Amino acid sequence: MTGSTHAHADAPHHPVFVGKVREQLDALFPKYPTKQACLLPALWMVQEARGWISPAAIAEVAEVLGLTPAYVRGVATFYTMYHLHPVGRHFIQVCGTSPCHLCGSDEVLKAILGATGCGELGATSADGRFTVVEVECLGACGFATPVLIDDDFHDSVTPERVAGILARYP
Amino acid sequence: MSDLVNVTIDGVQISVPKGTPIIEAAKQAGVLVPHYCYHPSLPSPAVCRMCLVEVEKAPKLVPACVTTVADGNVIHVNNDKSKRARESVLEFLLINHPLDCPICDQAGECELQDYTFQEGRAGTRYSDYAKRYNPVEDFGPDVLYVANRCILCTRCVRFMDNVAGDAVLNVSERGDRAFIGIDPDHLLDHPWAGNVVDLCPVGSLISKDFLHKARAWDLDKTASVCTGCSQGCNTMIDTRDDVVVRLRPRPNLDVNRHFICDEGRADYRWMNRGDRIEAPLVRDGAKLTPTDWDHAVERLGALAKTARRVVILASGRASTESLGFVRRMVDGATVTAAIKVPLGPEAPLAGVPNLALRKERVPNLAGAGLLGYGAEWPAAVAAVKGADLVVVLDAVLDDADVAALAGAAAVVVIGTVDDDRLAGATLILPSTNVAEENGTFVNRDHRVQRYFQAKPAPGLARPAWWIAAEATHAARGLAAPATAAEAFAALGAMVPALAGLSYADLGHTGRVVSPTTAGAAR
Numbered sequence: 001m002t003g004s005t006h007a008h009a010d011a012p013h014h015p016v017f018v019g020k021v022r023e024q025l026d027a028l029f030p031k032y033p034t035k036q037a038c039l040l041p042a043l044w045m046v047q048e049a050r051g052w053i054s055p056a057a058i059a060e061v062a063e064v065l066g067l068t069p070a071y072v073r074g075v076a077t078f079y080t081m082y083h084l085h086p087v088g089r090h091f092i093q094v095c096g097t098s099p100c101h102l103c104g105s106d107e108v109l110k111a112i113l114g115a116t117g118c119g120e121l122g123a124t125s126a127d128g129r130f131t132v133v134e135v136e137c138l139g140a141c142g143f144a145t146p147v148l149i150d151d152d153f154h155d156s157v158t159p160e161r162v163a164g165i166l167a168r169y170p
Numbered sequence: 171m172s173d174l175v176n177v178t179i180d181g182v183q184i185s186v187p188k189g190t191p192i193i194e195a196a197k198q199a200g201v202l203v204p205h206y207c208y209h210p211s212l213p214s215p216a217v218c219r220m221c222l223v224e225v226e227k228a229p230k231l232v233p234a235c236v237t238t239v240a241d242g243n244v245i246h247v248n249n250d251k252s253k254r255a256r257e258s259v260l261e262f263l264l265i266n267h268p269l270d271c272p273i274c275d276q277a278g279e280c281e282l283q284d285y286t287f288q289e290g291r292a293g294t295r296y297s298d299y300a301k302r303y304n305p306v307e308d309f310g311p312d313v314l315y316v317a318n319r320c321i322l323c324t325r326c327v328r329f330m331d332n333v334a335g336d337a338v339l340n341v342s343e344r345g346d347r348a349f350i351g352i353d354p355d356h357l358l359d360h361p362w363a364g365n366v367v368d369l370c371p372v373g374s375l376i377s378k379d380f381l382h383k384a385r386a387w388d389l390d391k392t393a394s395v396c397t398g399c400s401q402g403c404n405t406m407i408d409t410r411d412d413v414v415v416r417l418r419p420r421p422n423l424d425v426n427r428h429f430i431c432d433e434g435r436a437d438y439r440w441m442n443r444g445d446r447i448e449a450p451l452v453r454d455g456a457k458l459t460p461t462d463w464d465h466a467v468e469r470l471g472a473l474a475k476t477a478r479r480v481v482i483l484a485s486g487r488a489s490t491e492s493l494g495f496v497r498r499m500v501d502g503a504t505v506t507a508a509i510k511v512p513l514g515p516e517a518p519l520a521g522v523p524n525l526a527l528r529k530e531r532v533p534n535l536a537g538a539g540l541l542g543y544g545a546e547w548p549a550a551v552a553a554v555k556g557a558d559l560v561v562v563l564d565a566v567l568d569d570a571d572v573a574a575l576a577g578a579a580a581v582v583v584i585g586t587v588d589d590d591r592l593a594g595a596t597l598i599l600p601s602t603n604v605a606e607e608n609g610t611f612v613n614r615d616h617r618v619q620r621y622f623q624a625k626p627a628p629g630l631a632r633p634a635w636w637i638a639a640e641a642t643h644a645a646r647g648l649a650a651p652a653t654a655a656e657a658f659a660a661l662g663a664m665v666p667a668l669a670g671l672s673y674a675d676l677g678h679t680g681r682v683v684s685p686t687t688a689g690a691a692r
Contacts, residue, residue, distance in 0.1 A: 055354060068331075070353040074340030077351070 013056030052083035088131040093148040096134040103144035111159035175241040192234035207323040208235035260290040276373030278386030310358030320374040326366035335520035361517035392624035398434035399528040402613025407624040447600040448629025471645030477559035482507035484563035486532020489609030491657040492634035508550035537612035600631035608654035619680030
């Protein structure tokens with residue numbers, strides 16, 4: 001997700017699986033018994049490259065793996081970590097499970113929503129920089145509140161630290 | 171027999187072939203295992219968990235649809251443990267299923283309704299919670315998806331993927347948000363897509379054509395054969411107050427399994443046409459006069475007896491019986507007989523061998539062939555010029571065909587629908603259509619199949635075989651059959667392939683005859 005650019009839903013689709021990305025995918029094929037088995041990694045590659053998985057990208061993945069768009073769509077919608085709508089350049093996940101909640105994750109979330117300008121969960125800030133969601137357990141209950149920004153893990157986040165952390169993500 | 175295993179199902183001991191799923195073995199033991207996702211014409215995913223049954227010595231309940239029988243299995247479908255499992259599954263399914271049976275087309279033939287009535291809980295434990303809501307979606311030409319009623323058995327997804335080979339449906343999302351999704355760039359417009367409506371065990375996939383048209387319990391069902399093409403798919407004619415309201419497939423594993431194509435499914439409105447010939451009309455000088463059958467068949471018999479050159483222009487929808495007796499009526503003359511065969515594109519169902527909407531869009535092409543009717547329509551129309559008698563047997567004529575009729579000395583129309591263009595005929599005799607008579611068609615593989623009368627004939631209309639046989643009786647004294655069964659039995663004298671066959675031999679799924687040898691010898 002790092003370095004992803006904000007994409008609009010109506011932008012024309014340029015193929016993802018060309019050049020390096022295509023080579024990455026081709027390198028995966030021998031590791032699995034079928035091309036179908038590469039569906040999840042292929043979807044990750046799309047998300048890595050584009051930030052989200054558009055209907056046109058779904059059609060491309062289907063074409064590349066010899067599947068039907070309907071099947072690929074079914075798989076992509078099953079997993080919550082694939083974005084089927086455009087998200088901000090940086091994707092922020094805040095833990096809201098019981099221990100973090102008790103340690104004040106609500107305040108952290110509120111601070112992040114305010115500082116990013118997102119306003120509400122799932123929305124993208126007007127400048128296209130951030131999207132914030134609340135997630136269940138990030139596996140760091142001893143370091144409440146953990147926040148995952150793109151692939152970076154920040155533990156023991158407090159409302160006071162939010163501005164400093166966000167500044168690192170232009 | 172080493173490939174048979176002995177099992178006991180609800181106390182009934184049976185022997186079934188090794189590899190039989192428990193659910194099919196139970197059927198043979200006369201026990202229905204309630205199920206949703208299982209369908210004999212589809213692969214089984216075991217997702218609905220409804221068919222869980224107890225097998226003695228097995229650690230837990232097993233899904234009967236994918237578990238094959240083993241020798242010595244003692245299986246309990248209707249004991250407390252299995253019933254409790256089903257009650258729980260039903261409770262799960264009903265958490266989000268709306269109680270809109272009063273406005274649901276499936277009510278009365280709904281497997282969720284039936285099983286809940288049989289063994290579900292009397293009340294809900296979820297009255298405090300709102301149900302999931304999704305809007306109705308338009309899937310394609312004849313299919314609506316009512317997501318709220320869906321129990322996610324995935325029969326439709328598997329049909330489109332594994333049988334139709336056009337995988338446009340999927341299961342989208344997961345958990346209680348899951349629904350059947352459709353590829354946004356496609357419609358459910360495969361030529362066989364309508365089958366998902368029949369496959370759906372609940373009222374989730376419904377037919378637009380049948381939407382709110384009738385309640386299932388008001389329908390009368392009659393076994394029939396599709397008239398759409400030479401495949402001869404077995405159908406069920408559903409009538410309400412003697413009006414045909416829908417056609418559905420009737421299982422025949424050798425012909426159409428559980429399916430019919432959309433074109434055949436939609437091809438019923440003509441059966442209800444109101445512009446029918448209702449009384450025999452005979453020509454007295456310049457005008458046609460309505461009369462009774464005694465007089466009409468006498469006139470027909472006299473015409474048929476004296477004619478030397480005869481042309482029969484028949485419909486491919488005419489029954490084997492009618493084609494046979496009309497042909498016999500003019501025995502002794504020089505006869506040119508043909509049926510009109512409209513052509514259309516072939517549309518196969520990928521997953522079922524030898525099943526397609528065929529190019530030849532008539533149901534009785536092979537039957538006509540057995541009885542000496544050709545398919546060379548233009549040649550038969552050309553032969554009309556100078557003929558003593560032309561018999562039009564319910565054929566749909568175009569203007570050129572009608573114009574050619576002027577070249578014949580006499581024209582007899584045995585037909586269903588009133589046609590002003592044929593007002594110059596000598597006799598116009600009302601006959602019954604496929605929904606109004608008993609008869610047989612012979613499909614392209616020479617399977618002779620019966621169809622049954624679904625509604626009464628209008629006015630004085632009679633089956634064409636009856637009209638022809640009575641005329642022959644009047645003119646030549648040959649015995650006339652009183653019933654379609656007798657008419658069929660008598661066909662053996664005309665066609666060796668049908669010799670010795672009776673309606674009882676054909677049953678509900680028909681019988682394949684060899685076009686060259688006698689049927690009874692098989």
